[in-house]
Amino acid sequence: MKRGLFVIVVLFLLLAGCAAKEEQTSGPIEEMAEGHGHGDVKITKHFDESLTLLTDNNLFSLEMVVPGKQLSMGVNTIEIIVHHATGGDVPQAELTVTPWMPSMGHGVMQKTVVTERGGGLYSVNNVVLSMTGHWQLQVKVVKGDKEDTAVFEFPEVKAMGHEHAMMHAPPPKDLDYSTVKTTPNDAFNVMYKSIGGQIRMNRIHSWELTIKDAAGQPVNDAMVTVVGDMPEHGHGLPTQPEITKVGADGLYRVDGMKFTMPGWWIVTISVMANGMHDSVSFNLNIL
């Protein structure tokens, strides 16, 4: 889907020529980029659903594509298109993306991974947000002797799955309750097990995860996040579980799991290892 979109964008660039900024009748939307300084500049957006921002010294304009327009607690992937402030894409720039929590005055341990995809498009992987709340993504662009920064604001980062959660979704029929699943991009195979047998409501308990890669080899050094969500009620776990690497056999221990409502729960496990990240959701029926 994303690749398709990308192909369309590239085709469009080839056909229309990216510098042709007057060309605005079809597809891309022209709008004022939100800038900090004066003299806002018009840019041609490549994606309808993107956020745009002018860098602090008006050197570049940035287009950020965030799935669902909202970052979530956990591991995120975004895409950034760098334009010259006057239009035209900026390939072969050095991009640094830093998550920052202004109210706490801290960032995160995990470094983001930026990969240039050509035509001024950059993928930013491993954007790890360690908690919910107000986050910023500070983007620094260096191209030749030009350097500039912009700060994208995400005032309300929520636990994963909340945008659908608030819709008060009833459980679909024939829910898959399996405890072993392969992540959607086939990067990992994840199995969970409740230590001590059947999960009992209102009890703090532990899980054991087994994570393997696509070749079936155990993954022992992954960054794992666990987020619980109740789609029918729009809230998550009443606890903050902790994940410990066992260090062998692809095993991880999750302590502090607790469910305080009966019914349909979704537990999403995100795995970041070997330069890849992928996440998988398990359905649970808590009685």
Next chain:
Amino acid sequence: MQNYLIRTIRPTAAASFLLIIVGLIFSGQALSMDQHTWSEQEKAIIRSLSIEALGPLPVDPSNRYSDNPQAAALGKKLFFEDHFSGNMKVSCATCHREDYTFTDNLPLSHGMDTTPRRSMPLIGVAYNSWFFWDGRSDSLWSQALGPIENKLEHGISRTMSAYIISKFYRKEYEELFGPLPDFMEETFPQHARPALDDPDALKAWVLMTPEQREVVNRIYVNMGKSIAAFVRTIMPQPSPFDRYVKQILSGENISSRMALNNDETAGLRLFVGKAKCTNCHNGPLFTNSDFHNIGLPQKVKGEPDKGRAAAITQVLSSEFNCLGQYSDAHPNECPELRFIDTSHKKYVGAFKTPTLRNVAERPPYMHAGQLATLREVLEFYRSQAQNPELSHGNLTDKELDQLEAFLHALSSPITSFQADSK
């Protein structure tokens, strides 16, 4: 044609009449059978609500005296002791009245002055993970210490508490906890506590030596642990609902013999089904012990009550929490504190789900007594149908009647530690 019909029917009229009578009898029976027929899933939920599913009193690893009868005996006396107050009139029992299911009948409790919240019911409280409406304590003993130093409640200090213990309870205390020092004004100030709302008491506290503060804290903590040993014995007994569970699990279904009447049974069916009350009111004490903002109107003027959101840092920073030096627990035995959800925003205005056992016996309701009757509570929930957290279905007036009837069937006598009992 019509004639023909009449004619053909007439010979069978008597039989039809008989059939109708028989049908009525059967449908009557079917009705009563349906009334008390539950699916396996429903039975499983109903069984999980029964007092028989409660299990023994949970061990409190942070209080090694929690099951000590001597401590409970002392704790019971302290619970009813008026000396523990600025005006010598307020005890724990002032707001937790034994004759009112260990709570009181006021919307906002009144100790030395009016507090911002309602008194909590104490029955089955030992099974909770968090204490107070906002869970700012993680043990019953640390909870018991909060009101003593609260200006609106008992309004005294931990040093004064030590004075009172040494004067009136020296023998019992020393038998349990070892020797007490002499408390004299030259050595220990009478009103000293680490409080931010009382500069004089704070100054007096700071001027004490670290050893003196430790002596006072120990006595104060032991007092809390004794009170907790008593309070944890305050338990509900089997209610008509619990007797009904036994009946349906043993296959009994004769209406006239059932412990719940038709309305109460219909209420139970709504409670576990359409009205989804068990989302939060689950388990044998009808509570998940968790915190929820249900959109109640603000009762007290002034700053909105932040509820759980404000309590998270309080319990984490409390010197009397499960991980503190006065706790008897190994750090591994404090999972609730270790895994506490610190997402403060999620809990703004959230309060603990209270038990529903004996709920009909203790109006008014909600954390600040906002609602005067059970009926008002049910009406309130019905009005919140748009809130996904509180969606209780489109309940009719009749269904509210039935739910109310069922809630009355959760009442039972209450037992608590008696000095001569074990």
